Amino acid sequence: MRDETIAAIATSLGEGGIGIVRISGDEALNILEKIFDYFNKDLKNKTVDKSVDKLDNLSKDSMSRKAEIQANKLIYGHIYDNFTGELIDEVMAVYMKGPHSYTAEDVVEIQCHGSIVSLKKILSLVLKNGARLAENGEFTKRAFLNGRLDLSQAEAVIDLIRAKSDRTFTVALGQLEGKLSKKIKDIRGKLVDILVNITVNIDYPDEDIEEITYDKLLKDLEAVKFSIDSLRESFQTGRILKEGLRVSIIGKPNVGKSSLMNALLKEERAIVTDIPGTTRDTIEESLSVRGIPIIITDTAGIRETDDVIEKIGIEKSKEAFNSADLIIFILDNSKTLEEADFDIIEKIQGRNALVLVNKTDLERVIDLKEIEKRLPKAEILEVAISKEVGIKELEEKIEALVYGCKVKAGEGLMVTNVRHKEILDLAGEAVADSLVMVQSGEALEFLEIDVNRAYELLGSIVGETVEGDIIDQVFARFCLGK
C-alpha cells in the first residue's frame, strides 16, 4: 500500500491566492519531471502552440532537464499537460527527497494559482500520470507510519483519521443522496446482473439454467459502458455548474469586446470608447446566463505595445485566455481580416471557440468564407451588439455548449468531484477492457475480473462493499443444488 504514490490538493479550496498540490511517494519526482518545465523565454512564446512536433520537442526538453530538479530548491516554471501539450499554469515547485519531507517519502509540492480550476487541472494531470488520489488524512498517516511524527501525536493522527473519515462519510452521503448515487446504483445493478450470470455459469455448469451468450454479454456491457461514459461526460458540465464557465473574450481592439460584456452584464462596467487600447486591464466578471454561472474575462486587445501598463494587461489576457473553457472571438463585420485576426485564429485552433461577427448593422466587408475555412469546427454567430441583435442567440449557444447534447440541467447527472471522476474513468476502462475480451471470445473467468473490478470501483463511490453480494444474488435468483 505504502509504495503507491498519492496526491491531493493541500490547500483549502477557495479564496487563497496560492494553491498547493502535494505528491508523496516513489513516483513523485518522476511525475513532476513529466509535467514540469522551467521558465524559459523560448517556451513561453510557444505557450499556446500545441502542434504535435512541438509537443515532442517539449518532452525532449523536459527529459534533458531531468537532472536539474534538485532537492529542496524552489523552482519556477510551467506545468504542461504531457498528453495534450496544453499549458496549465505558471508555478513554483519544490522537490523534497525522502526521508527529509513531511511524509518521509519523496514529496513534490506544486504551488500554483489558487483558482480551483488550475488546482484541479494539475491534480488531474498528476493522477493521470500514475498517482492515486490521497485518502483523507493520508499524508499525516504516512508521516506517522514512516516515523516523522512524534509518538505523542499518535492520538492526534487517529483523531484525524476518525474525524475525517466520518466527515467524509457525511459529506459523501449528502452528495450522494441525489441522482448520482441512484445512477451509480443502477449501473452497479446492471453489473450485478452480469456478474451473477457469469458466476452461476461458472460455478453451476450442470444446472438447468440459461447459458450465458457472448452476444448478450456484449450488449449488457455496452449499455453499462454507455452509462458510465455519460456520467464521465457530465463531469465537465458538473464542474462548470459548480465553479462557473470560464469565458474569455478575444479580438482586436475596438471590435466590441467590452460592449459584449456589458450586454451580458446588462450594465456599464468596462470602459467603452472608440479608442483602441482603452481596456487596459483584464476585467473579470461573474454573471449568470440561463442559470449557468459564468466567469467572463474581457481581455485587453492582444497586440504588441510599448506601453508598460498595457503590457501587463496583455499578459493577464493571455493567462485568462489559456485557462478558458470557452473563447468568444469577436470580429468586425465592416473590416477586412488582417494579420492580427489571423494570429488569433491560429491561437484558438483546437479550442472551444465561438466566433461572433459583430456590427452586422454596418455594411459587410469581412470574408466569412475565409473564417469558415480556417476555423472549420467553430460556430459562427452574426450579431450587432450595440443594437442588441443576436444576444439571445448567443446565450442559447452558451447554454447548449455547457450542457452538450447529453445532459440537461435540473434533470441531468452531475459529477462534480475529482475523486468520483477518477473512479468513473477507471471503471470505464475496466468495462472497456472486458468488452475487448468479450469480442475476442476470451473465457468467462478472465473477463469476469474486469467486470468485477468495475463493480468494486463504483461501489467505492457509493460506499458499498462487494462482500457476499454476488453469491447472495446467485442463490436468490437461481434455483440451484442437489
Add this chain to the structure above:
Amino acid sequence: MEHIFMGEYDIIVIGAGHAGCEAALASSRMGNKTLMLSINLEAIAMMPCNPSIGGTGKGHLVREIDALGGEMGKNIDKSFIQVKMLNTAKGPAVHSLRAQADKNKYHLEMKKTIEAQPNLDMLQAEVVDILVENGKAYGVVTKTHTMYKAKAIILATGTFLRGKIFIGSSAYYSGPNGLAPSMELAENLSEKGMKLRRFKTGTPARCLAQSLDYSKMTPQRGDEKVIPFSFMNEEIGENKALCWLTYTNDETHRVIRENFHRSALFGGQIEGIGPRYCPSIEDKVNRFSDKERHQLFIEPEGLDTDEMYIQGMSSSLPEDVQHAFYKTIEGLENIRIVRPAYAIEYDCIDPQDLKLSLEYRTIENLFCAGQFNGSSGYEEAAAQGLMAGINASLKISGQNPFILGRNEAYIGVLIDDLVTKGTNEPYRIMTSRAEYRLILRQDNADLRLTEKSYKIGLASEERYAKFIEKKEAVEKELIRLSEKTFAPKEVNEFLENCGTSPVEGRISLADLLKRPQVTYADTRVIDDDTRPYLDYHQITQLEVQIKYEGYIEKQLKQVERQKKLEDKKLREDLEYDLIDGLRLEAIQKLNQVKPLSIGQASRISGVSPADINVLLVYLEKKRRENSKI
C-alpha cells in the same frame, strides 16, 4: 463413575468421516501415534448424501488435498465409476473434475488404507466427553467409561452431534443414514463453554434401478478420457456406469404444493439453518414457483448395488407425499423407494471461534474440522480434516501452524472465509469465492502445495520426486518451446489445418501454442525429435502456462499488493478494547476473530478502512515504544 484408562496417544481424532480420515492419516503420517474413534466403523469415509466427489471448486479442493499428501484423491481414483471434467468450454482456471463414486468401495478402500497405516489405531466407540484442564484438552472419555489421553484432540463429528432427522411430522434423534447420534458429547461440549448452534442439511430418497424406466430419461456419460484426481496417477481405467437426467413437471409441483403444510421445513419444526445451494424440492417449488420444471439426475450408488440416488430431490415431506411426487416424474412412475428422503439437523460451532490453524480459541490443543465447523460437503470436510491433522501435529511438536493463504490454495480461502468472515449457513466452496482464481487452478495444485507439505513432513518422498520431475520437465520444455522457431513456410499449412491464420515472420513454438486453436498434441507433426515425452499432468501445465501467461502475471501482481497487508502481523493476544479510535463494532469483531494480520482484519465484516488505518497507526506506535526499551 471412574474412568478406565486405556492408553495414551499423541493425537486423538473423534469421527471417521471425510474430515476424520484425513486428520488421522495426516497425523499418523507425520509420525504421531494416532487414534481415530467412530460411533460405527461402517461410517468410515461414508457418503451419506450424493455419490460423487469433486465438482466446481470442490474438485480444486480434492486436487489440493492430494498435492498436500491427503487421501481423498487417491481414494476416489480407486473407487470412481464415472468421471467428467466440468467447464471445459471455459478457461483452465475453472475446469473442475467430478467423479461418481461407488460409495461402498470408497468406504472400503479408505478403511483399508487406514487399517494399513502405521501409527494409526481405529476404534468403534462413542466419545461422550473431552477432558480439559487449565484450558487445555488432554483426553477423551467414551460411553463405556474408558479414557484415552492425548496431546491434542481433533473434533470431526459431522452430522452426528445431536443429529435429528425430520421426515414429515416425524422427528427423532439420529445420526446420518440411521446410525446412532452423539448426544452426551454435545452436552459436555456446551458445558465446557463451546457455543453450539444448529445447522441443517438434507438428502433425497434412494430407489431401485430396476424400478425405473430408462427409455424416458436421457443418459449422462462420463468423459471419453478419464482424468485422475491424484497427481500420483496417470491411467485409472474406464468409466463404468451411466447417470440419467429427467425433470419434474406441473403435477410434481402440484403434489408438493398441496402438501407444503406437512413439510417439516415449513411446519417450523426445523430450527437449523440449511444451505441455500442445497435446497429441498419443496423449497425450490416454493421459492421458484415460476420455474416450470426442475432437473434431476439419477445416479448409481455403486456397482454392487441396485440403489440409485435421486439428485435434486431432497425433501423433508412425509413418505406418502414423497412416493406421490416421485411417481409423477417421467421414468419414475413405478419407483420403489428403499430409503426415504430426510432432513437432518445437527450441532456445530461458529467457526469464528477458531484460529486459522483450526484450533479452538479458548481450549488449547483442541482442533476442529468439517461440518462441525459449519461447512458442508465431503471435500470441504476433508480439506479441513487434513489441515487440522497437520496443525495438531505441528502444535504438539512445538512448531508454527501451517496456514495457507487465500493466494495459495482454495483450502486457504475456505478456512479464511470460515474463520475470518464466519458463516450463517453450511458453507460450500465456489470458485467465485477465490479472488485469485486464475492462479489457484486444479492443474497446478501440486506446484503450489507439494513442496510446502514435503517441508512439514507430510508429502512422501515419492510424491515430492514426482513433483520435482513435473516442475523440471515443464520448465525445460517451456524453454525449448520458446527457442524452437519456424519460418512461415514451415508452419503456415499446419496453422491453416488448425483453423488459424498464417504468420509472416519466424515464430516460436511457444508463440504458436498461445493461439487457442493450437494444442501441444497438435504440434507434434511440426516438432522435431528433441521433443520429450510428457505425461498428462505435465502437458496440461505446459499449455496453461503458455496460453494464459498474461492473465496469470496480472493476477500475481494483485497478490503481491495484497501480500503487504498480509505481512503486517497482529498479535493474537491483542486487546482491541484498549486501542483508541476503533469503533465499537470493530472492537467486538476483532476481539472475536483475533486476526493474525492486517490483511485478515480487513476482511472481517464490520471492520472499516478507517479502523484498519487506526490499527496501522497503533502498530507503529507499539513498534516505536518497543524500540525505545
